[in-house]
Amino acid sequence: MTPLLRRGLAELVGTAFLVGGVIGSGIAAARLSPDDIGLQLLENSLATGAVLVALILALQPVSASFNPVVTLVERALGRVDTTTAATLVVAQVAGGVLGAVVANLMFELDAVSISAHERGGSGQLLAEVVATLGLVLVVFGALRSPRIETVAFAVGGYIAAAYWFTSSTSFANPAVTVARMFSDTFAGIEPASVPAFVLMQLVGGALGAGLVLLLHPTPQEA
Template structure:
């Protein structure tokens, strides 16, 4: 698969993910009659279903990262060429903004807008660190063929057990800055979220290493043949 096709898959997948998150938030808020719990539940269910499908569809093409933190970890592990990291992140960020605009267009909202929804404070930052830590740990330790379902299920749970409703994705933060809706985040709140997410991702890498069995030591390298002595 060529890099341009992978980048197209990342941009398109991220755009559709943000359209799902923001669009379902708009629909949920309009139909819930002011019941925030019902709106969040509907937003959660749509995100879980959409995320699972998008990972299944785009996973074979680009890895279905849709998330700069995931791409950074994959590049660090050597599973994504380091030269592809910046293009991947650029595609994800562009896709996230386009997804927000698409959601607005579908609901006859002003396409270009900024969020005014403040999400800040120590609890919110800790929650984003925890959400991203859990997401990356699930990705790194999921059995083969089960990552899509496990990631979707984890994000659905994290919508409810984290104070931040689990963005767990710097690209999602950027896209949601452009939406003054149920799922939005004010630009002034974004840096704290992104920093917390990157810290959570780094901690997940460290914990995964601690949980992984030590590599077996090669006997030949452990006991090298002593150099021959010359008479």
């Protein structure tokens, strides 16, 4: 297997497990705590943050972005070439859809059920810009620090917290956003809401990349 295919496989598997964690824990939370939305969100956020830490630690030696915005920022910063970036993004989206299907099946739901959960409005769209900007800052700030091994804990902690301080519950990931269309459950999002969410995530990613360059002009100056 070539290094590029190995990286693509890591991104596919990692994103699948990430989406499986997001959707699966959402389904479990809704069933275990049916009358307490706050507790459902707590359960969902803790599981998502924890699975992110584990996946990044396990797959970082190969590839562990699991997010097209992060991969595009890597391309903009010259960390990967265009072919690599395109391959990883395709793998992330495919892995996300696979994770959604498997999560549905694990809880004995239809393999695919298109979500009817409407999400949007100016507050939630602004939240996606903020959430994605913060994620990019955390990822690349950690990578440009002397202790890059902390990135897993930084990202997992940030996402768990951003579930709570953003009104959108911090999707902050186009592959995960697309995948969540395919599960009409607690974590789902209706197809009509997806384009605006993804656009705001791209805006947040661009702003985050600019902030990273301002704060960390070179890795050596971190």
